[in-house]
Amino acid sequence: MSDKIVSLEEAVREIQNGDIVFIGGVLDSRVPMAAIYEMIRQGKKDLIGLSILALEDPAVGAGCISAFIGCYAWLGAFGKAPCIARKYENGELIIEDLGHNDSLLIYMSAFGLSSVASNYSIGSDLLNLKYSKLDKIREIARNKEKIPKVKYAKIEDPFFGGERVLLPTIKPDVAVIHVQQVGTEGTCRIFGVEGVDTLAAFAADKVIVTAEEIVPEDYLREDPNRNSIPCTQVDMIVEVPWGAHPSVVSHYYDLDIEFIIDYVKRASTQEDFEEWLEEWVFSVENHEGYLNKLGIERLESLRAVKGYGFRPRTWLRR
Amino acid sequence: MTEAVKAEEYTPLEAAVVYVARELKKYDGRSVITGIGLPVVASLLAKRLYAPKLKINIESGSFDIQLPEIPISLFGPRISYKCSAQLNNLHSLAGTARGDYDIGFIGGAQVDKYGNVNSTVIGDYLGGHKRLAGSGGAVDIGCFTNTIIIMPHRKERIVNFVDYITTPGWKCRKPFSDEIVDRQELGLPGGPIMIVTNLCIMRFDKESKEAYVDTIFPGVSKETIISNTGFDIDLSRARTGEPIQKIEIETLRKEVDPLNIYRLR
Numbered sequence: 001m002s003d004k005i006v007s008l009e010e011a012v013r014e015i016q017n018g019d020i021v022f023i024g025g026v027l028d029s030r031v032p033m034a035a036i037y038e039m040i041r042q043g044k045k046d047l048i049g050l051s052i053l054a055l056e057d058p059a060v061g062a063g064c065i066s067a068f069i070g071c072y073a074w075l076g077a078f079g080k081a082p083c084i085a086r087k088y089e090n091g092e093l094i095i096e097d098l099g100h101n102d103s104l105l106i107y108m109s110a111f112g113l114s115s116v117a118s119n120y121s122i123g124s125d126l127l128n129l130k131y132s133k134l135d136k137i138r139e140i141a142r143n144k145e146k147i148p149k150v151k152y153a154k155i156e157d158p159f160f161g162g163e164r165v166l167l168p169t170i171k172p173d174v175a176v177i178h179v180q181q182v183g184t185e186g187t188c189r190i191f192g193v194e195g196v197d198t199l200a201a202f203a204a205d206k207v208i209v210t211a212e213e214i215v216p217e218d219y220l221r222e223d224p225n226r227n228s229i230p231c232t233q234v235d236m237i238v239e240v241p242w243g244a245h246p247s248v249v250s251h252y253y254d255l256d257i258e259f260i261i262d263y264v265k266r267a268s269t270q271e272d273f274e275e276w277l278e279e280w281v282f283s284v285e286n287h288e289g290y291l292n293k294l295g296i297e298r299l300e301s302l303r304a305v306k307g308y309g310f311r312p313r314t315w316l317r318r
Numbered sequence: 319m320t321e322a323v324k325a326e327e328y329t330p331l332e333a334a335v336v337y338v339a340r341e342l343k344k345y346d347g348r349s350v351i352t353g354i355g356l357p358v359v360a361s362l363l364a365k366r367l368y369a370p371k372l373k374i375n376i377e378s379g380s381f382d383i384q385l386p387e388i389p390i391s392l393f394g395p396r397i398s399y400k401c402s403a404q405l406n407n408l409h410s411l412a413g414t415a416r417g418d419y420d421i422g423f424i425g426g427a428q429v430d431k432y433g434n435v436n437s438t439v440i441g442d443y444l445g446g447h448k449r450l451a452g453s454g455g456a457v458d459i460g461c462f463t464n465t466i467i468i469m470p471h472r473k474e475r476i477v478n479f480v481d482y483i484t485t486p487g488w489k490c491r492k493p494f495s496d497e498i499v500d501r502q503e504l505g506l507p508g509g510p511i512m513i514v515t516n517l518c519i520m521r522f523d524k525e526s527k528e529a530y531v532d533t534i535f536p537g538v539s540k541e542t543i544i545s546n547t548g549f550d551i552d553l554s555r556a557r558t559g560e561p562i563q564k565i566e567i568e569t570l571r572k573e574v575d576p577l578n579i580y581r582l583r
Contacts, residue, residue, distance in 0.1 A: 026378065026407070029393035074451035077354060077390045088449050095449070097438055099457035100377060104408050119415065123486025123504050124457045127493040131443050154494055162505075165493060193378045193393040194406045250395035257390065309395035313387060313577055 002184050004237045008287060011208045011236045012038040015174050017045040018142030021065075022107075022204055024177030025247060026195040027054040027076050028255055032178035032210050034243035034287045039064050041281060046140040050172060051103040051196070055247050055260075057081040058281070060093055061273045067137045069096040069170065071103040078260050082267035094140075096133045096151065097126055102167050109169035110202035117157070118167040127152055127165065146171055175204035178244045179228070180252055182209050183217035186234030189227050192250025192309060201229045210240040212252050242291055242299060253302040254311040322561035325537030330516035331582045333535045335360045336566045337559060338466060338514055343368035348420040351375050351413065351459055354392045355580055356468050357423035358385070362574045367566065375419065377455040379405040388579040411455050414462040417507065422459035425468045426450075428480045431528045431549050433487025433510030435460065435467055436480035443482055453484045460485035463508040471515035477548040488527035500527070517543050518556070531556040 012035055015021060025031040036059050039047070044064040049056060053073040059065045061083030073088075073095060075081045087093035098106075101120040108116045121127050129151055138147040148168035157164045177197050181189040188209055190197065201207050209229070214237065220227055246256035246263075267273040284290045291299065304310050325333075335356055342350070342364035352361050352374060361374045362385060373382045378393045382402040389396035398404040413419055426437035427450050437456055441447030459465060465485075469475055483491050487510050492499045501509055512532070513520040519533040530552035531543060540553050575582065 026393040028391045070452070072452040072454040073449070076392060085449065095452075097452055099453045100455040101408060101411050101458045104406075104411075120458050120461060122461055122493055123483070123490035123501060123506055124453075124461070125438070125443075125483045125491055126453065126457060128491060128496065129494060130496075152494075163493075192395045192398040192404065193380065194404065195378075195393065196406050196408060198406065199408075248391055248394045250398060255391055255394060304395070308386070309399055 002186070002237070004186055004234065005184070005214065006236050006238060008034060008038050008210065008238045008240060011035070011210070011238050012042055014206060014208065014236065015039060015044060015047070015176070016142055018047070018140055019173040020048045020050065020141065020143070020146055020170065022050050022172040022175040022200040023056055024175065024195065024197045024200065025244065026193060027052055027072070028247045028260070029193050030178050030190070030244050030249050031055045031247040032176050032243065033245055033247060034240045034290070035176045035178070035208065035210050037281045037287070037290065040277065048137060048141060050106070050170070053084060054081060057083045057267065058277065060084050060087050061267060061270070062277060063092070066092060067094040067140055069098065069103070069106070069137065071098050071100045075260070075264065078264055082264055083273060086270060094133050094136050096137060097131065099124070099126055104196045104199070105167055106170040107196060107199040107203040109171040110199050113169055115166045115168045117164040119165060122165065143173060146173070172200065172204040174206045174208065175200050176208045176210070177201060177229070178210045178240070178249070180212045180249060181215050181220065182211035182234070182237050183215060183220045183231065185217045186231035186237055187217055187220045187227050188229035188234065189220055194228060198228045201233045207234050208236045208238070209234050210238045210243045212241055212243065212249060214239045240287055243287065245294065248310070251304050251309045253299070253304055256302055321564040323564050323567055325535075328562055328567050329583050330535065331356070332567060332570060333562060334468070334514050334516055335363060335570060335582060336562050337519055337533065337535070338468070339364040339368060339566070341466065341512070342372060342421070345369055345372060345420050347371040349373040349375055349418055350421045350423070351377065351410070351419040351463065352423045353377070353425070353455070354389060355425065359388065359570070359575055359580055359582065363566070363570055366569050366573060375410055375413065377407055377411045379407050379410045381405070381410065388575050388577070390579065411458050414459050417462070419463050422463035422465045423468060424456045424460055424465050424485055426456065426484065428475055428477050429467050429469050429513055430477050430480045430487070432489040433467060433513065433522060433529065434480045434483045434490055435485040435487065436482050438482045438484045440481055447481070456485045460510070461506055461508070465508065465510045467510055467513045469513060469515055471517040471543070471546045473546055473548045476513070476515065476546070488522060517546065519559070528552070530554070533557060533559040535559055536561055
């Protein structure tokens with residue numbers, strides 16, 4: 001058995017205050033929630049989030065994430081993210097706005113590139129440097145040299161003529177990614193929407209993978225084209241079944257809509273949010289406690305149906 | 319088959335969806351890039367009635383999606399279910415720059431008469447403001463693609479000029495400056511072709527690049543549009559839309575969104 005396999009607590013200890021953290025999955029899909037709850041238990045501070053900030057909302061409310069460089073900070077169909085909105089309003093969350101492609105092209109650091117020419121924000125105020133907050137974000141970053149000096153730069157294109165916009169890339173200190181299957185050596189298989197987890201895993205200095213299940217490496221290596229992240233990029237492996245609840249995990253379980261609606265309601269004031277945190281994060285002590293509290297009936301009601309990858313809304317409904 | 323329904327028998331949102339679906343008729347066999355909500359419902363309705371070969375793509379790296387049921391998550395398994403290929407987000411969203419999509423959909427909190435869309439902040443970014451969701455893929459779509467903008471028709475949302483240009487319309491921001499310039503000057507292809515609200519469809523004048531009312535939904539008065547629009551809106555070209563047909567409402571309610579996930583009714 002590989003020595004990469006560790007406990008959730010050990011893995012999350014690797015994240016340091018002020019780290020630039022890539023949190024995998026997208027919005028409400030395959031978000032490493034168990035790891036996020038553990039970051040809260042360990043009292044992480046001044047983390048800098050990237051690309052999309054959504055179900056990470058409790059980590060913002062608990063003061064773990066205090067800056068964000070990305071394109072979207074909202075809960076999709078569930079509306080305003082309560083803690084993100086409140087912390088931003090209080091000046092406790094700094095946001096640097098990007099478009100979606102640019103918020104992903106920053107991971108071109110994976111290929112050793114320090115910048116890329118990107119035209120994805122032309123005509124937008126995203127290219128108006130007076131709104132940039134990078135200087136403030138640098139203040140809280142542990143590795144200050146990783147935060148670019150300016151948001152964008154204008155250059156003459158010596159190859160094809162005209163003006164181009166240069167976007168600096170960013171190298172995350174750590175990536176935390178939840179996948180469906182990981183091999184004992186770290187090979188990852190993702191089902192459904194990938195986001196840019198593969199790219200980010202190559203860009204980050206350190207990669208923590210939490211998985212629905214740890215499977216034999218050979219099982220995944222029978223069909224290597226289906227694998228998303230090679231074992232060479234993965235530093236730590238944690239088996240965390242239901243580890244992305246309440247987000248959706250393709251082929252494993254569906255979105256827990258009621259849980260999210262209840263969260264949004266209860267997190268609308270800091271006081272009520274802290275009560276929610278006590279109930280769902282601190283008092284349960286660990287992920288097993290969280291699952292016990294959810295209960296087998298609730299979890300089973302979310303389980304994906306084979307052949308669909310999700311649970312059709314009318315499935316087995318009488 | 320043609321049997322008109324009276325305006326009181328459907329909701330304004332259902333009307334908006336039907337008119338967008340009709341618009342997509344001319345894109346049969348072509349590709350659209352869309353997001354969750356009304357656009358996905360309209361695209362599905364179009365596929366059933368008017369554009370069976372429409373290719374629907376999502377910024378989640380999902381190509382030619384099938385949508386076995388209306389999704390809540392833009393990045394969940396209902397999106398990737400039996401799509402042609404499930405790659406990463408960049409693969410699909412960079413398709414805007416490749417010119418892969420004939421139409422893109424965007425929403426937001428404000429649209430102005432030039433079709434600029436704001437989904438970042440309401441108010442003064444450097445002073446008092448209220449934060450919104452952010453661009454998501456809107457800027458990436460709106461920079462390169464012809465877009466249909468979907469917006470509730472209210473005075474504070476259909477405005478003279480947006481507080482912050484998230485997605486450029488016809489008169490937008492010169493990069494690295496505060497200056498407003500014509501879209502063409504920036505060499506951007508695409509551009510907004512219509513704004514669809516719960517009251518009407520607006521299009522853009524070829525010369526002035528300003529929005530005018532093109533189609534008023536049946537049962538809506540000009541006064542309602544004027545009093546809910548944040549600028550002096552041109553209604554001189556407005557005509558009442560073709561009545562909504564029974565088959566359109568029935569397909570929408572029985573086949574496309576039977577569980578009323580997006581609360582259109």
